[in-house]
Amino acid sequence: MSDATRRRFDLGGRVALVTGSSRGIGRAIALGLAEAGATVAVHYVGRREAAEAAAAAIRAEGGTAETFQADLADEAAARALVDAVTARLGAPDILVLNASAEHRHAWDAMPAADFDEEIAVNLRTPLALMAAARPAMSRRGWGRILMIGSIQSARPNPRLAVYAALKSASANLARNLAAQLGPEGITVNVLSPGAIATERNEAVLADPAYRQRVEARIPLGRVGTPEDCVGAALLLCSDAGGYITGSELYVDGGWNAA
Known part of the structure; x- marks a missing residue:
């Protein structure tokens, strides 16, 4: 790889806020961004030990991270989170909406409480986080917003x-906001993982028959790992x-194309 190409992937001097980064895909992306030079805000909801372990893993490799x-079900959480990251690390240049x-x-x-939580965490708060992070990105003329989507957008589970x-x-929102924020130097994209071996999916993938059915639908023939998402991120x-x-x-692994 040429030095010019390396520089294009270099995130030195950038601050990245990765929501839900104490485990799974979020953790892998947080570690990958740190390896590329970013200072990382590791966000968690209720698993402080896991978040501290992720931050410690970043520091062990010479990176900078805080928890x-x-x-994110709380309407006021978005502004408070961005303000806290800004005060301790600097305003985020990169916002990864993984939680x-x-x-x-x-x-x-579907119980009303579960419905309300999904709306809040998966739509309302991501919008609020983007709104909170945007002004500083716009002033710098550089920003990256990455929403973590899902194969569910193309292959929905009943x-x-x-x-x-x-x-x-999320995909519709990315297209909408890309047109609005592009003139400010901010990109908005969605990374949609397929079947990934995360803690959330551990129980269903532990069923050999279920796993076999899933892998039969994937052209590459295997369930992915969180690290498979890092390069795209x-x-x-x-x-x-x-x-x-x-x-x-x-x-x-080609599931969407199959």
Whole structure:
């Protein structure tokens, strides 16, 4: 790789806020951004030990990271989180919206509390976080907003109807905001993972028959890992992806194409 290419992926001097980064895909992306030079705000809701472990892993490799707690179902959390990161690390240049709420129900039997949580965490608060982070990005003329979507936007599970619909909304939102924020130097994209072996998916993937059915649908023939998402995230969060905006990139082993 040439020095010029390395520089395009270099995130030295950038501050990245990654929501839900104490575990799974968020943790892997946080570590990947730190490896590329970014100072990382590791966000968590209720698992401080896991968040501290992620931050410690970044520091062990010579990076800079601090942890931040916020309940993203709380309407006031977005502004408070961005303000806290700005005060301690500097205003975020990179915002990775990874945290999500997911409840499995039949579409006509979803409890109101679960519905409200999904709307809040998967749509309302991401909008508020983007609004809170935008002014500083706009002043600098550089910003990266990356929403973590899902294969559910293309291959919806019958028991995840609301979650799948909200992930489809993320792709629509990225196209809408890309046109509005592009003139300010801010890109907005969606990275949509397929079947990934995360803690959230551990129980369903532990069923050999279920896992076999899933892998049979994936052209590459395997369930992915959180680390499989890192390369795409680095592209979309760096100068290397500076001409990509309003896009949804599937990291799914070809499932969407099958």
